[in-house]
Amino acid sequence: MTQGITRPGEANTGAEIGRSDHGQDSAEHGIGACWRRRGEAARRLVGGDPWPVRDQLPAPEFRELQAWQAAVKHVAADRVTPIIPPEIARSLWxxxxxxxxxxxxLWRAGGFAA
Structure with missing residues (x-):
């Protein structure tokens, strides 16, 4: 039997538990490890993390919100539910x-993108 792979009808001996099919510890591939590697990479980059968390993005300006509102009304006039980012909907609210x-x-119509 190849380590890490259990064929139908064979018992898992326990040596394979917690290991991926490639024989590496699954802890190396977990979400915690991914976040640690991202943090380490961000510290090495000038200016930090190039993909900021959504909460760190600047709030939309008044004119941007007015443009979103006009776009929603324009699309809705054609009897189509517009889809907008949740951050924009919260700002409009x-x-x-x-x-x-x-x-x-929009909330009642389900017009939010994930």
């Missing part, structure tokens, strides 16, 4: 008034 109504309509 925070503005209140007509922007909040648009965000609430």
């Amino acid at each position: 925070r503005q209140g008034g007509e922007s909040r109504a648009v965000a609430e309509w």
